[in-house]
Amino acid sequence: MKKWFLVVFVVVNTVFVSCITNKDVVYLQDHSDGNDTIPVLRELPKPYKVQVNDLLSINVKALDEELTRIFNPIQGNTNTNSSNGQSQSSLYFNGFTVDDHGKIKFPILGEITVLGYTTTEIEALVKKELLEQYFKETAELFVTVRLPGVTYTVTGEVNGTGIYTIFEDRVNIIDALANAGDVMLTGNRKDILIVRQYPDGQRIHHIDLTDIKAMNSPYYYIQPNDIILVKPLKRKVFGAGQTVMQNFATVMSILAGITSLYVLTKSF
Template sequence: MKPYFVVTLLIFSFLCTSCISNKDVVYLQDKVGTTNNNLVITEIPKPYRVQVSDVLSINVKALDPELVGIFNPVSEEGGSGAQSQTGLYFNGFTIDVHGNIEFPILGEINVLGFTTQEIEEKVKSELLKQYFKENAELFVTVKLAGLRYTVTGEGGGGVFTLFQDKVNIIEALANAGDLPDTADRKDILIVRQYPGGQKIHHIDLTDIKAMKSPFYYIQPNDMILVKPLKRKSLGAGQTAIQNITTIASILSVLVSTYFLTRNL
């Protein structure tokens, strides 16, 4: 009976350790049990400060539209308006290695480390100083030409661009097709660009505390790396039913082999 007991024990252990539980796949769980249904997260992400290679969309408006035509790129449809991602790449203002953009009339403007609001104020101030009069009723808007990020690892990935000012990591992953059950949501890696180089950060998306993390909201050029769960290497199914099917197949082969060798 001992061999049967050992086989039964092995099968039971395999079932218990191979299945992917809800704790591994459910986002933002209250693991401590201290929160309630009216949880409010008051953490506000810090404004993004532009870096080298970022592309800016800058639009200038005034009482006389003809006066600002030189500052606004022409869209693919022939007018000055919303542009496609390709149009923004060619007509937007790319920050060079020195942190400057080349702006019509004004020439080089250093914007490295500025927020978009600070750039708006700087461009407006320089335009009023060098080109316009105070009564021009000048209005300047500066935005990032899309929030570009990369997702790679378990479940595939790709390079994506969202035209939003603020995107959290769950929204970013959902836009990329979401994660499969075999993805390790407890240790998502974020490779983030800084003036001094790149750094790798970790975030646990199964814990509600992730919403207070400084990495919960992604930034332009972030790389999101998704690792597989360790149990995936066992080659087992994701659910108990799949595991039972696998074990039944294995036992069927073993039983058939046993009787064949016994009859020889």
């Protein structure tokens, strides 16, 4: 009797403990006691500062369009609503890539250091240099500098691994994962890894997307060239099922095999 009780206990424990629960898959859960106000994002992320290998779209406008033609090699093909491939390929050949020394090569002006500058700061810098070397104040000069969307990589336990671009200035990590088909049931939402580029190299950061406090994390908003890694839950590593029925079927199959083996050995 005790043996059967032990078998039943093991079966029930495996079925109900090993399956994936709501706490594993629901985003931004409120873990407070219910008396506190749900925290919200305290402040927007600081403006992004340009890094090595970033691609910049720079557009120069003036009263005389003929004078600006040399500065706008992709003029007329900068529609951000165009297909991802066409937009990115055009900018790859005609945009301005930040080299290993943090510089871009700009027509007439030559090399300009942009590493560590925001796009607003680069606009002011390019406009200043153009007014000093090429244009007059009466030209009504207007310079815009933009990053061609946020390009990032997603890999691991997601439904669509790959490199993606979202044409927005700010993209949070949930939007980024949703764009990649979302995290699979077997993905560990409690420990998402973000590999981020800095001037001195790459660093790995962690964020728990099942906790609403993630909205206050400095890594809630992704940056260009981020790599998002989604690890599998330990349940998947150990081969457990995703639902109660899957675990029950697995355990019953094992018990059936053990029973059959026991019967066969008794018959000899």
